[in-house]
Amino acid sequence: MKKLVNDPRRVVREMLEGLCDLHPGLALLEGEDVVIRADLPAPAARPVAVLSGGGSGHEPAHAGYVGPGLLAGAIAGDVFTSPSVDAVLAAIRAAAGPAGALLIVKNYTGDRLNFGLAAELARAEGIPAELVLVADDVALRETVSPDRRRGIAGTVLVHKVAGAAAAAGRPLGQVAQAARDAAAALGSMGVALGACTVPAAGRPGFTLGEDEIEIGLGIHGEQGVQRGALQPADALAERLLGTILADRGLAAGDRVALLVNGLGGTPPMELAIVARRAFALLRERGLKVERAWAGEFLTALEMPGCSLSVLKLNDERLALLDAPASAPAWPGNGAVGPARVLVPVPAAAASSPSTAAGPLAPALKGAALAIAAAMEAEEVSLTELDARAGDGDLGISMARGAAAIRILPETAWADPPTALAEMGGALRRAIAGSSGPFYATALLRAARALPATPSPADWAAAFRAGVEAVAELGGAKPGDRTMLDALVPAAEALAAAIGRGEAPAAAMASTVAAAEAGAAATTAMRPRVGRASYLGDRAIGNADAGAMAVVVWLRALAGVISSLETPAPG
Structure with a gap:
């Protein structure tokens, strides 16, 4: 696998340096792979600092969501590896004021331990801190208990909800509750058409035949819960979405937001095809799709494939999704219409061609x-x-x-x-x-x-x-x-x-x-x-x-x- 890297041991730092060069609203901590907002007010005036992070290789997550109305900072570990406790604690110290910090963590053991201990150390220093775990991967519904499921792409929507609540000036407890409620109303599931290659490893994490796919995988290049035969996009969308709806108990009349996420190696053409069927299926079942996005939000390096996330909405959650936000990777409010608009093609000017068959x-x-x-x-x-x-x-x-x-x-x-x-x-x-x-x-x-x-x-x-x-x-x-x-x-x-x-x-x-x-x-x-x-x-x-x-x-x-x-x- 060819990659545009220099030293595999420095890919994370060099990536963050490039990101901050590209976006002047971002700043990089010295000595730590942490990105924070460059425009943070003085500590005493800061709202709750919403922080997230995890292993690198999921770009544009997590630093791509640092900005007003979203994250105050993001902590990057090595590729597919949790950041250290010290890095998380440094981010808390750099971004939080008296209002405290909320840490949004995808439910992996390393992330829970390192972010959890960092929060405990922050509290010992007098910085209020709370932890919200996102466990949205419904593919594991028959494998582990709900509280042990992985956090995957739907985490991005939790970032948005929490960031908006913090920007509105809510106290830490309320920001955390809004994030927990969103995480509880969220379901995601993915499918991969191939593996990805960690730069330091230099080889794919698994191999697939030409007609094989991995169904229900995480975001770290690991295999899914089942290997199956390649199917058309519509069939895959129906399987992913059907599992999400069944697990989350979503039914006719429910209002939802849809996130169609590419895993790093899927072109926009294919994501749009998947989105088309997801829209149709949700509407066929009587659900009201009020917001939707398609693109690369939380990837697994160059893995081909996608995931679908569905977030149940209420008025408060919709308002938080719609609240102003600005970050390199945030695509906007995702407003959609009630149905696809078809415009008739104007007719050509009338002509009178010959209709009688001639000798030729x-x-x-x-x-x-x-x-x-x-x-x-x-x-x-x-x-x-x-x-x-x-x-x-x-x-x-x-x-x-x-x-x-x-x-x-x-x-x-x-x-x-x-x-x-x-x-x-x-x-x-x-x-x-x-x-x-x-x-x-x-x-x-x-x-x-x-x-x-x-x-x-x-x-x-x-x-x-x-x-x-x-x-x-x-x-x-x-x-x-x-x-x-x-x-x-x-x-x-x-x-x-x-x-x-x-x-x-x-x-x-x-x-x-x-x-x-x-x-x-x-x-x-x-x-x-x-x-x-x-x-x-x-x-x-x-x-x-x-x-x-x-x-x-x-x-x-x-x-x-x-x-x-x-x-x-x-």
Whole structure:
């Protein structure tokens, strides 16, 4: 496992130094891995100091939540290791005034012992101190008693509740009670798709097969309560959330806040997909989702996976969640609407395309379906070729375009201009990335250049117009290693062959040959535009996938035209 670290023994200190460099509202204690608010008032004027912490590797927790309305300070231990008693006591001394300190602790033995002893020492020095344990991991509901469960990502919501209560000037006892009530109303559960690597260890804490996951794990790289087969995101969200709701006794009519937490290696795309199902399931069961957040709040280094947390709300708790707060990692109040808003797409301006099938309709449809079949047949080869110098999506894009062509209505084939325009619209809607706009633009430009009953010369002119549209849209030219390296020579060859009076089948044979030669030439070209240009000389040796796609559909079209010119046997 490669990591951007210097000395594994100094990762925590260097991380905290970087965090404080980035955020001037944070200050770092000399000699201790403790971050406190840089703007704390004089001790006599300080409200209750809400402190939290634990092992590092859970970033942005815990220092990311130091700020007004949240934590007064955070204590960082080594990766996945509780901070020392002295570090916690130093944080209490640095952040607390006569109002005292509240320590929010995730329910792990090391954290309970070190934070608990530090609180006892603080009291002996005359600093009021209380401890609140968070044990929100419902995955352990059949393994240990509720008071022995682990504290995981839901702890962040307890930080917010306690921080707001302290900022409101409440005394220590009331701040602690608000935090304990929130912890008691909270349930969380996680799933991992892989392990994480502690810098000092240099190897993952466990290994999983390609189709295996760990269900109900903690936040220290340990295994879960069960290993199972990989399931779709919806199924996993339902399992996590179903366990939380059952354990917490949440039912229709309850008001809740939802936290979708990434474990360090899960992209926002996947967290949003999980959030989507979590929202739907909560609403299906009649719960009212009043606040929600998705992102990385309390991680396990680079572990892929997520956890869900649900906090039962009342008016007081909601007000504390909504109270003003500012910290590097706090995302805001998380207000959500009662349902997803869908806005209808404005209709296009009305047009009156031809609907009566003309004499060329059967041939037009046959040619289009032949092209679709060719594209589907070459999906894998185009994907493999595109993956060598691009993002590997060309094959599936062409297959999607083929599927869109197949479902066009019969009216789409009324005449050549209508057919090209309808195909262009279908490809525009079906293909994302660059291929869709290129082909749609070419077809629409060609459609405008065609009469209803075109001559071979009209077809050649329309083809040239479409190729010019691609060049204008993309800003490329022959020699840049793009589809134009096949299109431009093909258009020139077709125009020349038609000008010589060649029959359509012979003219198309020349067109295909020119496209094949142009596509083959891209093998030795250095790409100058598009995503392949980022590779420079590394792309040399493989033909351009877009140019090869042109060859595929031109060959199919040539085959159709040749069959039309060949007399039927008998």
